[in-house]
Amino acid sequence: MMTPGRADATVRIRSTLRIHLEPQGSVTNALLGQVLSVVCVIDVSNTPVTSFRWTHSGRSYIGQTFSKTITSKSDSGTLTCSVQSARAFTRINVWYPPEVHLEPRSDTIDVAVGEDLRVQCVADDANPSVHTFKWSHNGRTSAGSTFLKRDVTKSDQGQLTCTAYNGHMMTPGRADATVNVIYPPEIHLSTRQDVISVMAGHVVEVECVVDDANPTVTSYMWHHSGNISYGQTFLKNVSSSDSGNISCSATNKQGTSTVQTGIEVLQAYSLIEDNEYPVFLIATGSGLVILILIIIILIIIIIYQRRRMKTAKPIENPQRTAQTTRADVGGSQQMYETVELPSGGADNTYCALGMTPVRDDDPIYIYGNLGFEDEANTRQETGTASGQSYGDIQLEMNENIRKQRAKDKKVKPTKAQKYDDEPTYQNSVVRN
Missing domain, CATH: 2.60.40.10 (Immunoglobulins)
Structure with missing residues (x-):
């Protein structure tokens, strides 16, 4: 019970507490994957401090040091340390690499x-x-x-x-x-020719070849003589009316490319000259080239055959070989023949051949028909043959032959016998 008139004295002690965070700063930068550590430091306190409380992104942590591994961008935010009535805070700034895309x-x-x-x-x-x-x-x-x-x-x-x-x-x-x-598409035709030459009745086959295309070709179309066909390959049995241009168009999503060539249908005609020799002509410009090639081949064959004949082994003449041998041995010989007389009888006459050796490049061979000199180039001399010649021919006729011819004069001679009336010379020598 208080005594009236007496005043009581009250002593109030003011509490003092100051804190800060380390590292210091209002912002704490942290990399993704980094372990972040923040310490709550007591600056001034007149009473013992035993409890530290942290809050971060709606979560609470206890302890003087806040430690966390930064795993995502959501770790950015305010971090607060509370000690009794004192508070200190910082903002965590999470660094992360760029996220980009292309437009x-x-x-x-x-x-x-x-x-x-x-x-x-x-x-x-x-x-x-x-x-x-x-x-x-x-x-x-x-x-x-x-x-x-x-x-x-x-x-x-x-x-x-x-x-x-x-x-x-x-x-x-x-x-x-x-x-x-x-x-x-970049395309070409499989023939790679300005003009495709083909005989009438034969098949023309042409492929539309794609060298390059992006995207791939989706369709092929052919134009020929006003007609349209589809597919990568053009195939047709042609007639004379099919001569003209042919084109292929290849299409992809980016566009269409076209390439063309010509078709020349060749016609064969048979022409007969004098009803003996057939002549075949090709009625085209290309056919002329083929005809020239055929002529060249024939000329080569003819030249080859002629050279082959020249180099062939000559024909041996056994008769001349025997005669030459006898001439070389004896120097002269006599050859007999039997003469059929117009009266039906026969008598013997002979020709005495005196042979003089003459140079002969090929005495035992002949290459063809033996030629004789013209009669005008021969001359006759009376007497014994001498000097270099091809042969001395001495003709004699016996008495019986002369008598028989005298009788035959009474008969009218035929055209073949008129020359028998000519005078007969004895011991006549013919030298050429």
Whole structure:
């Protein structure tokens, strides 16, 4: 019970407590995958401190040190340390590499030959922000958020890659696509001829060959003499009316390409001259070339046959060989013959042949018909033959023959006998 008029004295002691976080700063940067450690430090306290309480992203932690592995971008946020009535906080800033994509959004970017290729590299997210873009295309590099290639060719087909950098030695962001250069078919005909020559009644077969195409060819169409057919191969049994142009058109999603050639149908005609020798002519320009080749082949065959005949072994003449041998041995010989008389009888006469050796390049062979000198080139002399000659011929007729001819004079001579009335010379010598 208090005594009236007496005042009580009350002593109040003010509590003092100050704290801070280390590392210090209002922002604490952390990389993805990094272990983050923050310590709550007591600066001033007049009472013992036994409890530390942390809060982060709606969760509570106990202990003077906050430790956590940063696993995602969601780990960014405010971190608070509470000691009794004192509080200290910082903001966790999670760094992560860029997330980028290409515009147009496609793994494959189609572009036609001759067009311009434009691609944008877009950073969807990055902390910190992207500061550098680099492009790589078929071994070439360029910078900037936009890739531009004018007047595209087939060689521009390949991989296109964008790389985005935001620093702090983090893995850069990357996006890539395949540049697909499209173009109409490049084709040729299997014959590779300006004109296809074929005989009437024969089959023409031509294939439409694709050298290159992107995308692949989807259809083939043939035009010939106003007719249309389909398929990669043209096949027809031609007639004379089928001469003209033929074309193939190959189509893909990018366009159509056409190539053409000509068909020349050859006609064979049989012409007979004097009803004896058939002559076959080909009524085309190409047929003339074939005819010339045939003539050349025939000329070669004729030349070959003539040379073969010249080099053939000569024919041996046994009769002349025997006569020459006898002439060489004896120097002269007598040859007899039996003469049939007009009266029916026969008597013997003979020719005495005196042979003089004469040079003969090939005395035992003959190559053809033996020729004789013209009668005008011979001359007659009376007496004994002498000197170099091919032979001395001495003719004698016996008495019986002369008598018989005297009797025959009374009969009218025939045309074949009129020359028998000529005088008969004895011991006449003919030298040539």
